[in-house]
Amino acid sequence: MEYEEAKKKIVEELTKKLKNKSKFYFNDLAKILEAKPRDAKKIVNKLVEEGVLEYWSSGSTSMYGMPGTGKQAHSEGED
Amino acid sequence: MAKHETPMLDQLESGPWPSFVSDLKQQAEKRAKNKEGVEFQIPVDVVEDLLGILELSFKHGRTHWKHGGIVGVFGYGGGVIGRYCDQPQAFPGVAHFHTMRVAQPGGKFYTTKFLRELCDVWDRRGSGITNMHGSTGDIIFLGTTTPQLEEIFFELTHNMNQDLGGSGSNLRTPADCIGQARCEYSCYDTQDLCYDLTQEYQDELHRPAFPYKFKFKFDGCPNCCVASIARSDLSFIGTWKDDIRVDQDAVQAYIGGELPPNAGAHSGRDWGKFDIQKEVIGLCPTECMWMDGKTLKIDNRECTRCMHCINVMPRALRIGNERGLSVFAGAKAPILDGAQMGTLVVPFIEAEAPYTKIKETVIEPLWDWWMEEGKNRERMGELMKRQGLQRVIEVLGVAPDPRMVQEPRHNPYIFWKEEEVEGGFDRDITEFRKHHQR
Numbered sequence: 138m139e140y141e142e143a144k145k146k147i148v149e150e151l152t153k154k155l156k157n158k159s160k161f162y163f164n165d166l167a168k169i170l171e172a173k174p175r176d177a178k179k180i181v182n183k184l185v186e187e188g189v190l191e192y193w194s195s196g197s198t199s200m201y202g203m204p205g206t207g208k209q210a211h212s213e214g215e216d
Numbered sequence: 217m218a219k220h221e222t223p224m225l226d227q228l229e230s231g232p233w234p235s236f237v238s239d240l241k242q243q244a245e246k247r248a249k250n251k252e253g254v255e256f257q258i259p260v261d262v263v264e265d266l267l268g269i270l271e272l273s274f275k276h277g278r279t280h281w282k283h284g285g286i287v288g289v290f291g292y293g294g295g296v297i298g299r300y301c302d303q304p305q306a307f308p309g310v311a312h313f314h315t316m317r318v319a320q321p322g323g324k325f326y327t328t329k330f331l332r333e334l335c336d337v338w339d340r341r342g343s344g345i346t347n348m349h350g351s352t353g354d355i356i357f358l359g360t361t362t363p364q365l366e367e368i369f370f371e372l373t374h375n376m377n378q379d380l381g382g383s384g385s386n387l388r389t390p391a392d393c394i395g396q397a398r399c400e401y402s403c404y405d406t407q408d409l410c411y412d413l414t415q416e417y418q419d420e421l422h423r424p425a426f427p428y429k430f431k432f433k434f435d436g437c438p439n440c441c442v443a444s445i446a447r448s449d450l451s452f453i454g455t456w457k458d459d460i461r462v463d464q465d466a467v468q469a470y471i472g473g474e475l476p477p478n479a480g481a482h483s484g485r486d487w488g489k490f491d492i493q494k495e496v497i498g499l500c501p502t503e504c505m506w507m508d509g510k511t512l513k514i515d516n517r518e519c520t521r522c523m524h525c526i527n528v529m530p531r532a533l534r535i536g537n538e539r540g541l542s543v544f545a546g547a548k549a550p551i552l553d554g555a556q557m558g559t560l561v562v563p564f565i566e567a568e569a570p571y572t573k574i575k576e577t578v579i580e581p582l583w584d585w586w587m588e589e590g591k592n593r594e595r596m597g598e599l600m601k602r603q604g605l606q607r608v609i610e611v612l613g614v615a616p617d618p619r620m621v622q623e624p625r626h627n628p629y630i631f632w633k634e635e636e637v638e639g640g641f642d643r644d645i646t647e648f649r650k651h652h653q654r
Contacts, residue, residue: 162427162592163385163424163425163426163427164427164591164592173588174425174584174587174588175584175587177425178419178423178425181425182419182423185291185293185423186291191286192286192288192293192384192424193284193285193286194284194285194286194288194293194294194296194297194298194383194384194424195283195284195297195384196284196297196315196383196384197383197384197428197429198384198385198428198429198592198593199293199294199384199385199386199424202286
């Protein structure tokens with residue numbers, strides 16, 4: 138999948154799901170991209186680098202979200 | 217006077233043990249006096265507010281920390297864990313109280329200069345509170361604010377040549393024993409393998425894409441000083457294939473009392489004369505040792521590398537010469553299904569740089585399997601349990617080995633796959649009917 142196409146797909150899908158959740162596991166992203174984890178990782182890394190996605194970590198688990206979305210981003214004044 | 221009254225925390229100091237409360241109070245006082253003239257970049261009273269919020273949590277019986285956060289340094293998805301409190305007005309010093317994980321030096325070899333530099337950075341840009349080598353093994357800096365994160369990262373990497381460690385769904389900071397640097401039992405160079413894999417798997421360390429955490433730990437011998445067999449998803453334990461080397465003169469020196477057993481480690485008390493039968497031969501778990509006159513004999517085929525005899529008589533018995541390591545997979549602490557020890561998946565593999573065989577035939581196939589089939593927040597040991605050892609062996613492409621068997625099977629059913637059955641599942645019905653009526 139081309140990067141721009143992948144980016145569009147991720148943004149669309151994540152925006153659609155925003156009502157229910159704002160943080161996603163890596164596997165959720167790989168599923169959206171319909172790619173093997175290692176291929177998906179290359180795309181996801183680039184999306185983070187570009188600021189389309191950002192990391193969220195509980196300390197033990199990492200998740201991905203779009204910057205400025207979700208309750209925490211608002212409450213921490215980081216959006 | 218302390219900024220916050222902390223009667224409940226004060227009570228914790230009353231026991232006979234060292235108290236973290238006393239340590240925190242000492243640190244709070246040190247920051248308040250600031251005799252060294254440190255230019256604090258985060259609130260001076262951070263430690264006092266930490267004590268205050270902890271007291272409040274005791275009072276309320278619930279935590280006042282929020283869950284996780286979105287801070288980090290550019291390009292890294294691990295190494296920083298966002299911590300925010302939900303009472304920032306009352307405790308502004310800990311409104312942000314992020315944790316940073318710093319990779320520890322191999323074998324935890326420090327110079328005092330390096331330790332001082334670490335503490336100086338953290339006193340200036342953080343709370344000064346550290347958690348050195350707890351169960352994760354790495355260096356943990358507790359408590360700083362968001363603007364300081366990049367600054368600390370810059371100082372660590374540019375001035376001290378040290379990287380952040382792993383946190384979250386990443387490869388965690390690999391940890392190793394002191395290895396061949398100081399230990400004659402070490403069957404491979406633990407520090408070299410640990411460093412090599414750390415460099416090789418930078419992407420896995422810093423950019424999370426695993427279902428959950430993943431830990432490597434390296435023990436040079438089965439004494440397992442870093443307890444890799446219990447604490448890591450993939451544990452590398454040194455071993456040897458050939459015979460234990462025996463110096464019979466030294467055996468006699470232990471028997472005669474010229475050499476102290478356990479290198480004198482138990483000499484603080486008089487345990488009586490050394491008795492090789494009682495203290496070594498009789499304690500061998502596989503009973504593979506005996507005295508033949510004045511000669512110590514070992515049936516090496518039965519030896520399970522328990523290390524007891526070598527530990528008691530290190531001058532007389534030495535590890536073999538044909539060395540490598542065993543790989544154990546799937547250890548974890550209890551969350552689901554209780555704690556698990558690692559399962560032996562590779563009985564022996566050579567451990568020579570550049571470690572291509574270890575990377576390509578063990579680590580990467582296991583990761584590919586776990587990344588594809590592991591559920592969210594499922595450790596590799598849980599996936600192994602869910603899909604069975606048979607699947608692990610398929611993934612690794614190794615032949616089953618009796619040494620992989622941990623305990624007798626509980627399930628009496630054997631499910632054959634078609635390719636395992638001669639002739640497959642199709643049968644010649646005419647041939648069958650020759651012997652069996654309808």
